[in-house]
Amino acid sequence: MKFDAVNLNAGQALRIARETFQTEAAAVLALASRVGDEFVEAVRLMVACRGRVVVMGMGKSGHIGRKIAATLASTGTPALFVHPAEASHGDLGMIQPVDVVLAISNSGESEEVVVILPVLGRLGVPLIAITGALQSTLARQAAVTLDSSVLKEACPLNLAPTASTTVQLALGDALAVALLDARGFKAEDFARSHPGGALGRKLLTHVSDVMRSGAAVPQVPPNTSFTELMREMSGKGLGASAVVDDSQRVLGIFTDGDLRRLIERGVDLRSLSAGEVMHPRPQTVPADSLAVDAVALMERHCINSVLVVNADGRLCGALNTNDLMRAKVI
Numbered sequence: 001m002k003f004d005a006v007n008l009n010a011g012q013a014l015r016i017a018r019e020t021f022q023t024e025a026a027a028v029l030a031l032a033s034r035v036g037d038e039f040v041e042a043v044r045l046m047v048a049c050r051g052r053v054v055v056m057g058m059g060k061s062g063h064i065g066r067k068i069a070a071t072l073a074s075t076g077t078p079a080l081f082v083h084p085a086e087a088s089h090g091d092l093g094m095i096q097p098v099d100v101v102l103a104i105s106n107s108g109e110s111e112e113v114v115v116i117l118p119v120l121g122r123l124g125v126p127l128i129a130i131t132g133a134l135q136s137t138l139a140r141q142a143a144v145t146l147d148s149s150v151l152k153e154a155c156p157l158n159l160a161p162t163a164s165t166t167v168q169l170a171l172g173d174a175l176a177v178a179l180l181d182a183r184g185f186k187a188e189d190f191a192r193s194h195p196g197g198a199l200g201r202k203l204l205t206h207v208s209d210v211m212r213s214g215a216a217v218p219q220v221p222p223n224t225s226f227t228e229l230m231r232e233m234s235g236k237g238l239g240a241s242a243v244v245d246d247s248q249r250v251l252g253i254f255t256d257g258d259l260r261r262l263i264e265r266g267v268d269l270r271s272l273s274a275g276e277v278m279h280p281r282p283q284t285v286p287a288d289s290l291a292v293d294a295v296a297l298m299e300r301h302c303i304n305s306v307l308v309v310n311a312d313g314r315l316c317g318a319l320n321t322n323d324l325m326r327a328k329v330i
Contacts, residue, residue, distance in 0.1 A: 020154040020162065027150040027163040028170045034147055035174070042128045042144045043178045046077060049126075051098035053079040056087070058112050060161040061104040061168060068102070068172030075176050076185040084112035092119060102128045102175075106148065106164045108136020117141045130171055132164055146171050207294050208287040210327040211308045211317035212238065219244050219315060222251055222275030229254060229274045238318055240305040243278040248314040250307055252278030284309045287316055291329040294319065 046053055053072055057065035065081055072079035082091050084103075095101065101120055105113050108131040120127055121141065129142035132149035139145045148171055154162035179185075218236035220229055222243050233241045233254070240255040254277055262269060262277060269277070284307045285294045298306055298321065308317035324330045 016156070023152065023154040024163045024166045027167050030150075031167060031170060031174075038144050038146060039174070039178075042146060042175060043182060045100050045126050045128060045144065046175065046179055047182050049077075049098070049100040051078070051096050051100070053077055053102055054095050054099050054125075055079060055081045055102045055104070056084050056113060057104035058084055058110045060165050061106060061110070064165050064168045064172065065102075065104050067169065068104075068176070071173060071176045072179070075180045076183045077176065077179045084110070084116060087116050088112065092116060095120070095123065095125060097124050100126045100128065102130065103138060103142070104130045104148075104168055105136075105138050106132045106161060106168070108133040108138035110138075113138060130168055132167075205291040205327060205329055206287070207285055207289050207291055207308055207319065208317070210291055210323050210329065211287065211319045212236075212323065213317045217315065217318045218242065220274045221245070222273060222278070224274040226269045226272045226274070226277065229277070230259075238305055238320055240318070240320075241274075242282075242307050242315050242318065243274045244315050248316075250282065250284060250309065250313075250315050251275070252280045253282035253305075253307060254278045255303075255305060282307060286311070291324060291327065295324055295330050 053069070055065040055069040055072075056062075062081075062083065069079040069081040080094070082094055087095075103113055103117075108129065114137050117127070117138070127142045127144075129138045129145045130148050131138050131145060132147070133139060134145060134147060134149070148164060148167045150163040150167055152158050153160060153164060216236060218232045218238050218241035220232050220241055220243060222245070224232075224243075229241060233239070233256075240253055242250055243252040243254065245251055252275070254274060258277065258279055283297055283301055283303065285297055287308050287310055294306055298304065305318065305320040307315060308319065310316040321330065
């Protein structure tokens with residue numbers, strides 16, 4: 001069928017969009033009054049599962065199932081998606097008696113799903129169904145059935161899965177969130193399964209992971225001449241230098257900002273030592289603290305660099321905002 005973009009009715013397109021939103025929103029909101037003991041039982045089965053939640057579905061329900069499996073896995077519930085058609089040709093071996101199966105089918109009669117139900121029964125695998133047909137084969141054989149029925153699809157022809165798949169997705173999200181809460185899943189747990197994401201970097205990256213260490217840390221004793229102090233700062237490129245005693249305990253810090261302020265005051269710097277120009281008792285962060293804590297400290301005190309100390313309070317590193325930006329912590 002050919003489509004002429006010139007004949008597009010903008011008003012009609014917007015009307016259909018708004019009706020789609022309203023239809024799907026109404027279908028999801030209807031779940032709130034319909035959900036009950038069967039939902040609690042589904043959560044109980046999943047929490048008690050010693051294996052994985054195996055999600056199944058054909059067609060559009062399969063696409064929704066993949067997303068649900070991914071959401072479960074990333075929120076503390078081990079899960080995977082098994083395609084029902086492939087299950088009949090060997091992939092059923094991926095399902096073990098310790099698993100729970102979550103099968104999704106709007107009609108409850110998807111042939112590829114129905115044909116493997118007897119095998120699941122013989123395995124003794126608990127079956128949770130998400131279906132819009134409570135008298136269907138899938139619903140009758142399930143231990144728990146979650147009603148995903150809708151009054152109508154958003155499709156004007158009432159054919160394309162639209163509102164029904166939105167409801168399936170919402171039920172899957174509700175299960176994942178309820179399980180997350182039941183397991184006491186925290187932001188740190190979420191970060192561990194998302195190490196490459198922004199949250200993962202913030203909650204998993206420690207100061208020791210991004211700090212400069214060893215010879216890269218600018219440091220001088222307090223009796224160092226001002227000229228040598230400037231050489232140390234320029235050579236290490238941090239924009240600051242620590243001033244430490246013989247046991248590596250931090251006495252102070254001298255920064256580019258300190259230099260600028262001394263010049264503005266007209267101080268004769270050539271005769272001064274590092275101990276005379278340093279800023280005493282500077283801010284420090286423990287090496288084992290989170291990098292985001294270092295960011296918060298630097299923002300709170302309006303500084304661009306911070307010294308890092310070990311458990312004994314001795315200098316072991318340094319970092320600045322550029323280091324944190326390269327690590328994508330900020």
